[in-house]
Amino acid sequence: MKEISAKTILQKVKSNGDYWFKADYNMNLYKGCCHGCIYCDSRSSCYGVENFDEVRIKKDCLLILEKELYKYKRGVVGIGAMSDAYNPFEKQYRLTRGALKLIDKYNYGLQMSTKSDLILEDIDLIEKINKKSPVNVGLTITTYNDRLSKLIETSVSLSSERFEVLRQLSLRGIFCGVIFSPMLPFITDNEDNVRNMVRMASEAGASYIYTYYAVTLRDNQREYYYKKIESLKPGLSYLYRNKYKNSYVCVSPAAKKLKAVFESECDKYGLLYKMEDINEAYYIKRENKQISLF
Secondary structure, eight states: OOEEOOSOSEEEOOOOTTSSOOOSEEEOSEESOOSOBTTOGGGSGGGOOSSTTSOEEETTHHHHHHHHHHHSOOOEEEEOSSSOTTOTTHHHHOHHHHHHHHHHHTTOEEEEEESOGGGGGGHHHHHHHHHHSOEEEEEEOSOSOHHHHHHHBTTSOOHHHHHHHHHHHHHTTOOEEEEEOOOOTTTTOSHHHHHHHHHHHHHTTOSEEEEOSEEEOOHHHHHHHHHHHHHHSTTHHHHHHHHHTTOSEEEOTTHHHHHHHHHHHHHHHTOBOSHHHHHIIIIIHHHHHHHHHO
């Protein structure tokens, strides 16, 4: 495992309104990701991550993190924005577990996104943090179909395994849900997938399911994605090139119809699906409750 130098670990989050899950800081202990998801935007050259599929460790990351947690204003730490904290190397190096111990020690909150059931090995620490601070764990799941998930997310836990992670988290009283994103045009953007994703999220005890009816493509990531989808279905990359040209946001042609189905199903099962409601439920209400206690 290669080490790379790092001056800081925590990055202050600029306000993004209700575009994404609320957090005060972002953190990445690893650089690169080996999950092999064909649609990953983090592969884009604008992020400057060379050899994206190679995972590297940030040298002395836990020492740097502790210094920053000690001196920074308390808040919620977001994990998983650029690379999944639960890559296979976490089994050996336990950097994420070490970071969670520090987050608990210094009374910070947690917003985590992952596609790996390895997170269950740290459920004890997440539960401890949850007793004191806001916690939100999102499992990224793009299809309920295990066979398809293995093709578009080649080296992560199957969709069924990720739904089981949600069930375990919800049984512990941890606020959690599904990040149903991206939605891949002509691959996962169909009514059957939408209905089953919402139903299975509810059955797993999720509090929310959030989706975005598109996939984002730019520079080198676009060509990587086209190469992969062509192997799934010959001619599909031509369809994309013809329809989307060089568009960054590639919206599903069925977006309007699927939005109506999605929201109707969420209402039926009582799941949150608007980002402002999700942030209100896990962050704002929890923060207000803590303030009132003191």
